[in-house]
Amino acid sequence: MSHPQIRHELSKIETNLRIEIGQLAERKQIGIDSQGTNLCELIALLTNAALSDHPLFSQLTKLDAAFCQLDIGLYGLCSDCESEIEPERLILDPVEQRCALCAESYAHEHRHELRLTH
Template sequence: MNTQPLRQKLSAIETELRQELTAIAPKLTDLSLSDVVEQLAASPLCQQSIYQRIVRLDAAICQLELGLYGLCADCEANIEPERLRADPTEQRCRVCDEHFRHQHRQELRLSH
């Protein structure tokens, strides 16, 4: 399998995220993605959407390197190709994503 086009897409996403990161945390832009995740997790910035997007990107790159890219993080089934085309950092298949979103909404209701 030729992973070069996928690596290029992930690299483009990383470039965009690093540009956004420069505006809110310029000290982090020179760090590796995993170090950026670690630093953001320990800061109030972990509440911002960029944090989740960087986490997903880091996970996708790691999965690609391990040969596990495209497998659902929850059930390990193949993530639907159309989901990956829409978002190359997708971590869940449709069924698990729906379950996760439903569960997350329930947790939000209970916490208020």
């Protein structure tokens, strides 16, 4: 995919996330302007509202990282090993941050951490 195509896909994800975050803010009755702030400000607002454990927060931070990576020419590189992320992974999830091997390792480590805390 070309950079404009990738940016377009990321923008579609951003639009949907902003809608979902706006709906979440309404349900929680918190004053978050999901449309009138940039992604960094939106991340800070969600953090201040104690919503950093919400799945939308994770999606938002991955989206912000993907935009930043695209801007500096590192989009599609694994955040752990810096190898290219498999194209099929990026097609399924354009904000994917890890190659298959590192994603598996991360998931395994994360499961291990969860077992240790319980």
